[in-house]
Amino acid sequence: EPEVTQTPSHQVTQMGQEVILRxxxxxxxxxxxxxxxxxxxxxxxxxxxxxNEISEKSEIxxxxxxxxxxxxxxxxxxxxxxxxEDSAMYFCASIGVGAYEQYFGPGTxxxxx
Amino acid sequence: AQSVTQLGSxxxxxxxxxxxxxxxxxxxxxxxxxxxxQYPNQGLQLLLKYTTGATLVKGINGFEAEFKKSxxxxxxxxxxxxxxDAAEYFCAxxxxxxxxxxxxxxxxxxxxTL
Numbered sequence: 001e002p003e004v005t006q007t008p009s010h011q012v013t014q015m016g017q018e019v020i021l022r023x024x025x026x027x028x029x030x031x032x033x034x035x036x037x038x039x040x041x042x043x044x045x046x047x048x049x050x051x052n053e054i055s056e057k058s059e060i061x062x063x064x065x066x067x068x069x070x071x072x073x074x075x076x077x078x079x080x081x082x083x084x085e086d087s088a089m090y091f092c093a094s095i096g097v098g099a100y101e102q103y104f105g106p107g108t109x110x111x112x113x
Numbered sequence: 114a115q116s117v118t119q120l121g122s123x124x125x126x127x128x129x130x131x132x133x134x135x136x137x138x139x140x141x142x143x144x145x146x147x148x149x150x151q152y153p154n155q156g157l158q159l160l161l162k163y164t165t166g167a168t169l170v171k172g173i174n175g176f177e178a179e180f181k182k183s184x185x186x187x188x189x190x191x192x193x194x195x196x197x198d199a200a201e202y203f204c205a206x207x208x209x210x211x212x213x214x215x216x217x218x219x220x221x222x223x224x225x226t227l
Contacts, residue, residue: 031212033214033215035215040216041219042203042217042219043157043203043205043215043217044217045214045215045216048212048214056214058214069192081116081143091157093158093215095212100145100162100207100214101147101159101162102159103159104149104154104156104157104158105156106155107155107156113131
């Protein structure tokens, strides 16, 4: 069964450093998302992406964040200068055309020290 | 704007007992509703969904949920809990039309005891 994959599973970085989180959505899906979950809190929407541009973004998704689909398979989330409060689990999700359910990857746990 | 309220951050049931996890939503347009399950250190797995049609929907692992528009609810049930059901459960809502963002509730941690 096709699945969304994410790498790395765990990333530790120092405050102020740039990180790139990678996702490979399900191959025939066209809509992509990033969500985050701070430890013990609910899952929060960050950004949605379709046709090589951002469809919607939340207030969390400020200028420090960017997304990119550099090729036909990868979808990345970049945080330019990480802060302590960026420590969270980051989930990538994708959805097929005409479908309603989003399929989530296993997540990347980002720890900022 | 949409929102989801999950009553009870922790629910404990005995193995074999009924599982009832509550979810109420708020949406200005017809909602699409979902339940996801998260096992420890894992991602989110879709349990079931309601889009249109039959209001009682069945999902994986014996779970089902009923959409009640008059009560703005989408409670998750399972007749008989199993130890393997211990996990965090999230209710989520999006509005009609594909590709919309999901708005999640705060989650309910289900504990199953012997």
